[in-house]
Amino acid sequence: MTSSKSSRWSEHTIRRRVQFYELDSAGIVHFSNFFRYMEEAEHALWRAAGLSISPPDGAVGFPRVNATFDYRRPLRFEDEVDIRIRVVALSRRTIRYACTVSVGEAVAAEGQMTIVCVRMGVEPLEAVSIPEAIASRFEAVAADA
Amino acid sequence: MTSSKSSRWSEHTIRRRVQFYELDSAGIVHFSNFFRYMEEAEHALWRAAGLSISPPDGAVGFPRVNATFDYRRPLRFEDEVDIRIRVVALSRRTIRYACTVSVGEAVAAEGQMTIVCVRMGVEPLEAVSIPEAIASRFEAVAADA
């Protein structure tokens, strides 16, 4: 969804079905997979904004510096899940997202994730400014929006 | 490691090697896999305490209510990783852990995770007291210990 005054992107929602290999032996989605769901929505947001987070020969990468989820209800086999991600903070070198995972009206989990821009192929990792071609495509919204 | 005055367990460390299938295309362990590492150490702690967190025909289960990681340095292929987990809070129905992932002296990531005791096979999930046979095996230590 693009904001009203610009072509900057703040949020995106994907819908996907719970797959069998994502379940644990209790028959619910393993808690580690919510982080994969959040990343899946993040990359779809970047595509919606006309970008790839990991293009061939990209000069920068975006490792995660923090990731967290609060779990409210389990997800089960073949549930159709909405994964909504929002940009909630945008600094020179970092982007922070909030994420809501839900089935219909029922919220299953809420997460946050912060990523940092680094130069590719440099060790140790060195934070650099987010290139303007990327930063100019996003705009932060309130976390509780 | 058992505390000095009792047979209660507070922490445990496992060492394991980074596997190829845990890497992402940047050649570092995918951030979601740290949550699997933390759980692997948790289950080893339970085994050290003489328990299984998911025995056949167990009456209770332990879904996660929160999980978080702060990432400091990447892990690479074949790194030998120490995953240390500590019980940092123990309430009637929940256990909170802190986890440190390191390679030698270098800390790669620090996490926390809270689990809640629920009756198996009941929907929706219903929190119940941790059975004494389990609660009596653990003891909380300070998070910064």
Next chain:
Amino acid sequence: MTSSKSSRWSEHTIRRRVQFYELDSAGIVHFSNFFRYMEEAEHALWRAAGLSISPPDGAVGFPRVNATFDYRRPLRFEDEVDIRIRVVALSRRTIRYACTVSVGEAVAAEGQMTIVCVRMGVEPLEAVSIPEAIASRFEAVAADA
């Protein structure tokens, strides 16, 4: 796709995008994930046929007895992949599938998988006849169709 003379299902194709967490450090989809893709298409075939392969309180389950893939070309980040699965043999207790994974016209991999019907909750696993309500929904086609 249903066959012309009946309401029996023989094949199904899903399209999905390669996710970042499915890549390995060579930047290509890890070979183990093709088996998850094949299963994803299998379960979509069952849904297309009006079934769930793992319903709540199901009386039977379908463990795999064999699975194989031949890999022809790598899949890369954000590739849009077609996963086509066909029922190529249907016996009293087993179903055999063939699967083709492709990007546009280019075939990335070809696989096969055989599943067997077992009674749920019985150990050791005991093969039983596929229930008529399931068997009647499928029809085998030639493997090279």
Next chain:
Amino acid sequence: MTSSKSSRWSEHTIRRRVQFYELDSAGIVHFSNFFRYMEEAEHALWRAAGLSISPPDGAVGFPRVNATFDYRRPLRFEDEVDIRIRVVALSRRTIRYACTVSVGEAVAAEGQMTIVCVRMGVEPLEAVSIPEAIASRFEAVAADA
């Protein structure tokens, strides 16, 4: 294990415990994870032979051209599993392995996998001769050894 007349390696066995996140909702190891187990043993064989299959700045890589498993018995939570891998064919550009996964005396699954040597960073993939420093470390044994 090194053969009696040389310093060439033909097989290796690792022991590891089934992890919770490897299970599916039937409480057994998901069939796709056996391919990860086989790879884990392969890489341990290479380390035993003094090699890394994916060293930093390696000139060649080893994508898989075929992988297959036959499943005999399920693996369950916390099972201690032996994964034995053997080199069963060694050609100028390819290596073929056989793999047996077992718990104690009981065989859970038997697999095979063929890998091909390719130049790194070249697209499309181009098969090249296995470097002598690698080929000289391995020796094929009979598949039924």
